[in-house]
Amino acid sequence: MPDDDEPILDVARGDRAISxxxxxxxxxxxxxxxxxDFRRxxxxxxxxxxxxxxxxxxxxxxxGLNPFVERFAERYEQLSDAERAEMAASGRAELEAERAxxxxR
Incomplete structure (x- = not known):
C-alpha cells in the first residue's frame, strides 16, 4: 500500500487508485x-x-508526451471495436481492483 504521505496527483481529485x-x-x-526536459x-x-x-x-x-500518444493512437486505430471494448473493460477492472x-478489501 502506498505511503499516506505520498502526494496524490491533483488531477485525480482525491481518487487514490487513479493517482x-x-x-x-x-x-x-x-x-x-x-x-x-520531459524527464525532469x-x-x-x-x-x-x-x-x-x-x-x-x-x-x-x-x-515528451506526444511521441507516446501518437504511437498509441496508431495502434488503437488498428484495433477492432471488440478489441477496443475489451481494452476498456480490462482497464475498468484493473482500476476497480486497485480501488479494492x-x-x-
Missing part, C-alpha cells in the same frame, strides 16, 4: 523517454514538487 495509475504511467513514460518535469511531478495540472500544457511536457486493494 496510482497516473503515477505508474508517468513513471513508465519517464523511463522510456529520451527527452531530458516527470521527476518534479512524481516527487510532488510540481502538479500535473500545471505542467500538462507546457511545451516541454507536450514534446487500497480500501483493504
Amino acid at each position: 496510482q495509475h497516473l503515477r505508474h504511467s508517468l513513471s513508465l513514460l519517464r523511463e522510456r523517454s529520451d527527452n531530458e 518535469l516527470a521527476d518534479d511531478i512524481l516527487a510532488g514538487r510540481a502538479h500535473l495540472r500545471d505542467v500538462f500544457s507546457s511545451p516541454a511536457f507536450a514534446a 486493494r487500497l480500501a483493504g
Whole structure:
C-alpha cells in the first residue's frame, strides 16, 4: 500500500487508485523517454514538487508526451471495436481492483 504521505496527483481529485495509475504511467513514460526536459518535469511531478495540472500544457511536457500518444493512437486505430471494448473493460477492472486493494478489501 502506498505511503499516506505520498502526494496524490491533483488531477485525480482525491481518487487514490487513479493517482496510482497516473503515477505508474508517468513513471513508465519517464523511463522510456529520451527527452531530458520531459524527464525532469516527470521527476518534479512524481516527487510532488510540481502538479500535473500545471505542467500538462507546457511545451516541454507536450514534446515528451506526444511521441507516446501518437504511437498509441496508431495502434488503437488498428484495433477492432471488440478489441477496443475489451481494452476498456480490462482497464475498468484493473482500476476497480486497485480501488479494492487500497480500501483493504
